[in-house]
Amino acid sequence: MIQLTDISKKFGAHTAVADMNMTLTPGKVMGLIGQNGAGKTTTFRMILNFIEPTSGSILWDDHPITQLDKQRIGFLPEERGLYQKRTVEEQVLYFAELHGMSRADAKASLIQWMKRLDVVGKPTDKVQTLSKGNAQKVQMIASLIFEPDFIILDEPFSGLDPVNTSLMMSEIIRMRDNGAMIIFSSHDMSNVTKISDDLTMLKNGKTVLQGPVQNIREQFGRTRIYVESPTTATELAAIEGVATVTKQGTGFDLVLSDEAAGRRVFELVTRNGYIPAFSQQPPTLDDIFRQEVAIHD
Ligand SMILES: Nc1ncnc2c1ncn2[C@@H]1O[C@H](COP(=O)(O)OP(=O)(O)OP(=O)(O)O)[C@@H](O)[C@H]1O
Known part of the structure; x- marks a missing residue:
């Protein structure tokens, strides 16, 4: 288990991360989201010991992270940095050996990884001959080939x-199921929702939301409806508790000021019987993110 307790980082007078608390457990994924400059990379750099926290502690199984522990960490940085003139194999084997893997094991594993990630190219190809997406996949392989116990992914899907x-x-899920602790940052909320067990939302270094993804969504109430029915936008907007109605494809997106209005909407839209779609959901993470960013401004 990795425990961050009251971590803060100041650069001069500027607080990049303020009193952050976080627990990472084997087999779980923590999503870290926040606007540009929210403090995500600074958090990663503190965990990796590239920079020291101004205050607070970071412990792995109750001890500070040692050089040996760092061999068990797989880090995919946001700034991708492969040597263009080296071959795929040279780069990946270098990282694998650095993290204690034998050359023979790494060579065999590289072939498997390239197959699973569908990398177009051979281990002996120079990185400069790969497309951007394939180069990114190779960087991911270099960061993860040694099957780390702790994985830090900074915008892995960009x-x-x-x-x-x-x-x-699929690879992230495979490693999670094998018991890795995973933390990743992403601006893409739909990926975060799909893959994260827990979520930490940062705004200007402060934690504005934290907890299991579904709990975070549910705490905002089931205030979103998608409906397809012959009912008009004017009729929907006139229902008590309906705040907004927006045309969305062949249906309407409704925002409710009170989730109890869902029943009134349902009754109206089904008054003539069958309708093709009705779904009442909590706001998406995207909606919540926008809302929280606005509140904490
Ligand atoms: N070495 C540094 N010196 C001074 N300020 C810094 C330094 N590193 C980061 N900061 C500041 O700390 C804040 C947090 O930056 P950080 O890079 O952690 O944000 P981020 O959430 O990773 O953003 P992005 O999504 O753009 O990558 C920003 O205001 C940034 O300017």
Whole structure:
């Protein structure tokens, strides 16, 4: 288990991270979200001991993270940095050996990883010959080939198409199921919702929301409805407790000021019987994020 307790980081008078608390447990994924400059990278750099916290403690199984522990950490930085003139194999084997893996094991494992991530290219290809997405997949392999116990992923899906994003997700899920502790930052809320057990939302270094993803969503109430029915926007907007009505494809998105209004909406839209769609949900993480950012401004 990794425990961050009251971590703060100041750069001069500026507080980049304020009193952060976080627990990472084996087999669980923590999503870290926040606007640009919220303090995500600074948090990663403190965990990795690249910079020292101004105050607070970071413990792995109750002891400060040692050089040996760092061998068990897989880190995919936001700034991708592969040597263009080296081959895929040279780069990946270098990282694998640095983290205590034998060359022979790493060579065999690289082939498997390249297959699973569908990397177009051979281990002997130079990085400069790979497409951006394939180079990113190779960097992910370099960070994770030694099957780390603790994984830090800074924007792992940036620049990847949906097919490659799912391939990467499958690997993250596989390692989670093998018991890794995982923390990752992303601006893409739908990926965060899919993959995270818990979530920490930062705003200007402060933690504005933290907890299991579904609990966070549910605490905002089931205030969103998607409905497809012959009812008009004017009729929907006139229902007590309906705040907004927006046309969305063949249906309408409704925001409720009170989740109890859902029943009134349902009764009206089904007055003539069957309708193709009705769903009442909590706000999406995207909605919550926008709302929280606005509140804490
Ligand atoms: N070495 C540094 N010296 C001074 N200020 C810094 C330093 N590193 C980060 N900061 C500041 O700390 C704050 C948090 O930055 P950080 O890079 O952690 O944000 P982030 O959430 O990772 O943002 P992004 O999504 O843009 O990567 C920012 O205001 C940034 O300018």
